[in-house]
Amino acid sequence: MNPAPVGAAWLRAAMLMTLLIVAPAYAQDPEALKARHSALAEQLTNNQFQRPLYLESRQISDALQGDIYAVIEQPYGVVGPALQASTHWCDILILHLNVKSCRVSSGPDGDVLRINIGHKFEQALEDAYLFEFTYRVAAATPDFLQVLLDAEDGPLGTSRYRIMLEVVALDARRSFLHLSYAYAYGFAASIATQSYLATLGRNKVGFSIVERNAEGQPIYIGGMRGVIERNTMRYYLAIEAYLSALSAPPTTRQEKRLNLWHSAIEQYPAQLHELERGQYLTMKRKEIQRQQRNASDAAGK
Incomplete structure (x- = not known):
């Protein structure tokens, strides 16, 4: 498709839409998630990620969905509380x-995460899209956590945004995590995203291997499923970086999280490489300072 009629605004909206984090809320419990761990034993052991991780995606009618299942080498006593607080999610x-800012506010139904999503360069918040996700802890027990975030509406007719995180204790030192997200889209959103994939995103691929070439090298999935797979992985790696940095002194955790996240995405350059480390760190330090400043201003009102 010729992207000219779409225009810069549509392309910008398409790019931002591909970054949204949302997911269906499956009715899970500790035993169901443990059963999923057992069922995925082979995939968690032998995969292209070189870590105990399994990723799947699907496109059904007017909806996209991505899921990651992963073993975390940390006890649930650490992982569960760390991922339960809404402020930790920011x-x-x-x-x-592409997340320019995140802050937590109180709403009639509980906490709300106000997330600004924009480009992968420095950007004023008023030029980024603001999304409001209601935050709910659906279950929190000594061995199981389920967290849900919901946003009913989005740009270009998108809707039913939901992110779900589940964690269960496996043993005294390991946890099993499930991160899932999805959203529904209409005709305008489909056209905008396809325009992005035909231009700026034309060389982007996901992680699922659809076939192999004559030399035996993998050919990865593209299109809209590639989009959701890339962002599933980006957000999973953010969770992993956050958890890994908990062992550092509080004053150094922020910097460690940033470096861990960038190192993690660089393990998959074909899918996730965007900015060099110095560029990423400079941008994020400024965005975090702005986020902290805005939170301080809001608290002082």
Whole structure:
């Protein structure tokens, strides 16, 4: 498709839409998630990620969905509380290069995460898209956590945004995590995203291997499923970086999270490389300072 009629605004909206984090809320419990861990034993052991991780995606009618299942080498006593607080999620989400700001406010139904999503360069918040996700802890027990974030409406007729995180204790030192997100889209959103994929995103691929070439090298999935797979991985790696940095002194955790996230995405350059480390760190330090400043101003009102 010729992208000219779409225009810069549509392309910008398409790019931002591909970064949204949303997911269906499956009715899970500790035993169901443990059963999923057992069922994925082979995939968690042998995969292209070189870590105990399994990723899947699907496109059904007018909806996209991505899921990651991963073993975390940390006890649930650490992982569960760390991922339960809404304020911790802003520390996680800001690691993504397209998340410009995140802050928590109180709403009639509980906490709300106000997330600005924009480009992968420095950008004023008024030029980024603002999304409001209601935050709910659906379950929190000594061995199981389920967190849900919902936003009913989005740009270009998109809707039913939802992100779900589930974690269960495997044993005294390991946890099993499930991150899932999805959203529904209409005709305008489909056209805008296809325009992006035909231009700026034409060389982007996901992680699922659809076939191999004559030399045996993998050919990765593209299109809209490639989009959702890339962002599934980006947000999972943000969670992983956040958890890994907990062992550092509080004054150094922020910097460690940033460096861990960038190192992690560089393990998959074909899918996730965007900015060099110095560029990423400079941008994120400024965005985090702005986020902290805005939170301080809001608290003082």
